[in-house]
Amino acid sequence: MREWWRDAVIYQIYPRSFQDDNGDGVGDLNGITRRLEHVAELGADCIWLSPVFVSPQKDMGYDVSDYLDIDPLFGTLADFDALIARAHALGLKVITDQVLSHTSDQHPWFRESRTSRDNPKADWYVWADPLPDGAPPTNWHSHFGGPAWEFEPRRGQYYLHNFLAAQPDLNFHHPEVADAILETCKFWLDRGLDGFRLDTVNYYFHDADLRSNPPAEPKKNQVMSTDLYGMQNNIYNKNRPENLGFLERLRALTDRYDDIMMVGEVGDGPARAIELMGQYTAGTKRLHVCYSFAMLGQDFSAAFFRNCIDGFHKGAPDGHPKWSFSNHDTERHVSRWAAHGVSEDNLARLTCAMLMSFEGTVGIYQGEELGQTETELVYEELTDPPALRFWPGIKGRDGCRTPMVWERDALNAGFSDAKPWLPVKAPQAARAVDAQAPDGILAFYREAIALRKASRPLREGTTHFHDLPEPLLAFERRAGDERMTCVFNLSTEVQTLALTGSTEFAGPQAAALADGTLTLPGNGFAWLTHDEPLTLATTEKTLWEEIS
Template sequence: MSDWWRNAVIYQVYPRSFHDSDGDGVGDLKGITRRLPHIASLGVDCIWLSPVFTSPQKDMGYDVSDYCDVDPLFGTLADFDALIAEAHSLGLKVITDQVLSHTSDQHPWFREARVSRDNPKADWYVWADPQPDGSPPTNWHSHFGGAAWEFDPQRGQYYLHNFLAAQPDLNFHNPDVQDAILDTCRFWLERGLDGFRLDTVNYYVHDQQLRSNPPAQVAPQVMATDLFGMQDNIYNKNRPENLAFLERLRALTDEYADIMMVGEVGDIGTRSIRIMGEYTEGSARLHMAYSFAMLSPEFSADHFRTCIEGFQQGAPGGHPKWSFSNHDVERHVSRWSQHATSEDDIARLACAMLMSFEGAIGIYQGEELGQTETELVYEELTDPPALRFWPGIKGRDGCRTPMVWEAEAPNAGFTSGNPWLPVKAPQAARAVDLQEVANDSVLHFYRNAIAFRKANPALQSGRTAFLTAPKAVLAFRRETAEQTLTCAFNLSKEPLTLTLSEAANLTGPYNAALENQTLTLPGNGFAYLSHDGHLSLSA
């Protein structure tokens, strides 16, 4: 089996917003297939499809009611097969988002489970009696507001839901549940899928004793929809039994050639890095994992170094995937705008930095255009937390608005109909067709940066060694037997001048200047330096 995934660049497609082929205002599988040449032109290795399975769409497909079929909103199984075939012909792998921790409340399994306490599916979800005063069994919070428990009068019990009440959690302590989930994964592998992105992979197993969580050990983070941060979430997720199921899942994928699994670790801080390492350690668990560590507003050299070194030290045998944006967080060009000399400058800096990281890389659709967050008003929202808690939270719609293909076309070429989320002028101004004809565009920069990453052994397999540098500079060496590169990134808006300890040459994408052994980094500046020996930097 090959390790194609180890240094892969993975492009996330949010199907609702990529391209609409039939004019109903929602993106679909045929639309994605039509636009695959754009993805292939970037030089990426793989596409990750957010959920396309049958769903009531209460949480945009993350509430699955049939794991083994495509929702008519997106097309048919034949459309899915055609997409995989076309992607493979273009040299692209395809993975899908598998939402295994919970289902829709419309799934046949849950419909049967809620009928009584003694039917064949009665123990397939997490049910518990009320406390003597009628309150929920534990103090666990839902990510979408309120308790993580919903009372069901038909059974006279509460059921667990870490997200919407319409997303009941499966009971992974039941081996029949694990077997059924594995069968659904096998269904897609048999259709030629190349692997899975595992949603909320650390939420599968709950504490069977239903113990309440203690208060947070660090300063709590209180948000309008999410009180998770006020608890130390040791009983509702991250349970040790999770690893046993991951090993069963890995054993299944190992029956097939060249399959990859990447897990989303829904956690923050140092714990997320530790879990990433734990879940990817050895060869019997996940191939790799990513967390929200780099999807946060924090933008400092110390933060990125802490994330990478934390993984190196905590999981020397594990494998990371690093991303700056996805469908759940504000786009990074907007999220880090206070550190930017311009939107395009921060987009290029982020790309150059991401392509230098050791491990696999994730790109979210539109990121290659330097796309910004869309500002929406309440009447335009679709995201459940935003609808419930506006204006305390804006929700996730702003990063999910449609891809922009042709600036002058209706809805920037996304659809001939009424788009499910609006296409606004600031986003349309970054359309693919405009950037194709501009040699200095962010799009061309992404292509060049990805090509440079793939052409250089040091960026493919070189180990990372961090260098001492001024506070605003992230600097490290990537080194193999045949090549050494030093990477330097100025995360501030102010120019900086560094002195090199030895001669070097600028290579690859850069916006810095090098004269003799003096390196000048403009605000948001970056440089790749080729050299012999172990270069050091000083202010």
Template sequence: MQEWWRDAVVYQVYPRSYQDDNGDGVGDLNGITRRLPHIAELGADCIWLSPVFQSPQADMGYDVSDYLTIDALFGDLDDFDRLIATAHDLGLKVIVDQVLSHTSDKHEWFAQSRTNRANDKADWYVWADPKPDGSPPTNWHSHFGGPAWEFDPQRGQYYLHNFLASQPDLNFHNPDVIDAILETCRFWLDRGLDGFRLDTVNYYFHDQKLRSNPPAQSKPQVMATDLYGMQDNIYNKTRPENLGFLERLRALTDQYDDIMMVGEVGEMGRRSIQIMGEYTAGTTRLHMAYSFAMLGPDFSAEHFRNCIEGFQQGAPDGHPYWSFSNHDVARQVSRWADYAVSDDAMARLTCAMLMSFEGTIGIYQGEELGQLETEMTFEELTDPPAIRFWPAVKGRDGCRTPMVWEKNAPHGGFSEAKPWLPVKAPQLARAVDQQSSDGILAFYREAIAFRKSVPALRTGATAFHDLPEPLLAFTRGAGEGALTCVFNLSKTPQMVALDGAAKLTGPHAATLDGATLALPGNGFAYLSHGGALALSAD
């Protein structure tokens, strides 16, 4: 019997922004529970909750101060248990973001660690002496600006932080740290959780010799908040010891039934695909992984083909998780607007593409509405890097604004109080109750149902066709049940000649006249055929 996650559609819920039930302007667990039927009716198989653990919320929950407690902002353990039970009743699995590479500086572990160099948790975080001139131990960068080291006068040492200074990195070279982390994971598995989304999964270990990174060999990608691209980050992340920890974590999850772990690989480009392969190889590491390879600005047939084929070649026995959006990047319809005939055309095209990819599929809340990136003013920002580097960096608030349920209700039906981020007119126009019978929400439901009804889309192997840009085409499966998927990644109409009999099936934006497939701008087609089907640009 195939594991449930292998062809699953996973729906990411950003708890702060899904549904507020207690009237404080911030989403909560009870609100999510109330809205679970929306996710079930969409056809998703699983929900992924961004962090809900106790946190000072300096980085919106990705700075955990207690791994075993639900933050009061979202509810309590009873609310969490009720959410899981309701989800299971609706046929939905539940996974939760686990932020294991670092904690909040308010965590009791760090509070003790920083007191002196001889306490029981002195070595639970990454501490190092200054260089003779007082500068940081290495040249490593923080993702949120400045060095990845913060000097602590209490200990007279620097501590490592890959993100905010208030997010110190745990020392995974200490076996006691690993044991403690594994016990926190066991706690949630014992409560009936179905798995974990592992944040920054390649950041757990650092180079113990504290060697500085060399300059980037390729053309660096430099952003105001992120100088990582100017270095080859070979000593501060993706260390070989990571694999051993993943095997310990997998051994824990294998003690339970039907558990799934998906790791977020914090890397771009081809290297990210290689890491995905390494981290999912065999049956003793992650069940699957995803990277930012499809979460960037690249929108070409070559790019998507390279991502998929790169994974096939690098991890023939591994399993991928593909997504176009999440809480860290601009929404896909807005991000790829330069290639779009219209917002709705891009929403349909990207949905059809995702549902045709081999592996597990991830949807970020609101994408099923064709939701757009929210334009923010400086006064509305909450995202630390955006506040620090505005206006060069717009930050992540634009994709985190509240889910909009009812256009004419206060704050779109999200909350009776002023929301933590604003609900604006362009988002209200795409509210759930504004979705027509042939709108984007209906299209997502149709596309997901079609994926589930076609064995080739669920489990068939992928073989690409050699077509020029902007055409992406591949066949899933073989023989009688094979399905060929063709996508026009441009505004310009394209013609494709078919060498073989085929017919249009499922949701499509194309016409088939004899042996000629006509694709409008952002057009797409699923073609069923009983035998071999060759394609050529007409």
């Protein structure tokens, strides 16, 4: 039987910003439970919750101080159990973020580890002596700026942190650490959780010999950068081969349960990330699914998307990808790719059509189904550590984390009766759920997801690309004798194709077909069903206005 996750639509919920039910301005579990019908009606198969575990919230929950309890900010274990029960009743699976590479510096494990070099948890984190001149033991950088090492006077040593100094890295070379982490995962599986989204899954192990990274290859026309991390070839502080062994232990744990899915986040450059996605999902002993930031950047061309998809399937024929365009760490894609859009709504429809046509698992970030845009914030409104440190050069992640909007004319667009932790601004409130037109973006997402579920080629089919010039992306999805061709115009200009073969439109489209010519307006797209192969070739452009 085909596993549910292979073609699933996963809806990411950022708990702080989905729905506040207790009136403190921060979203909570009961709020999520109340709004789950919205996700079910959208047609999603699964929700992914960003961290809800006990945390000082230095990095919005990605600094866990207790893996086995819910932070009071979000509710209780009973609230969590009720959320799972309601989701399952609606036909939704539930996965949660598991932040396993590091903890909070307030976690009891670290509080004990930092006290001395000979306590029971002394080696549970990555400790190293200073160099003879007192410098950190390697040249590794933190993602959040500065060295990835923090000095601890009580031990006279440095500890490793790939992110904030308040997020010390666990030492996965120590067998007791891996055992303890697996026990925390088992705790949630025993409560009925359907799987995990594994944060920074390629960061679990570091180089045991603590070798310094070489410099990265300089880029053309490179200017001074605040991204010190990107100035190194980060081969010793992540992506270590030992990772695979731990992933196999994690998979063995999940295989003891029914219908579990693990999706790992690979943080790296596009080419390396696609390679790791393949490695981490190869066979049946590692992760079920992997995704990267490959499609979460500025690149927006037919060649780019083809290289990502084709490169993955050719490099890892038995691996499994997850594709997404937005999440809680990146600028919303409708804003990020705005230069390629005829309008925000046109771009929202095009990108939805693309995503629902990709082979593999796909992800939607809350608000994406409304065509939501990035919120413009001033410095005084920021909460994100990188933004606060590097402003104005880096705007940070707050702009994509502002609250979900439900009722356009309600206080804070229906998110909360109190002042929200991040502001709700007019451009975002205008896209509220209740303000969506009958033929608006929300309706389009529902139609596109329904088409994906109803189409065997879109669910199960292999991908075969047509060779077309920019800005046209086209591929056939093929499942047995069923075929569907998906065509997308990634520009704002009209594009036309000569089409040979018998076909008809499937689902919603932004295109016209007459006398063997397929005409795509700016940001146009089409799903075409056919029994025999189609031939596509570029032609002279025809004005859209002449045939519409």
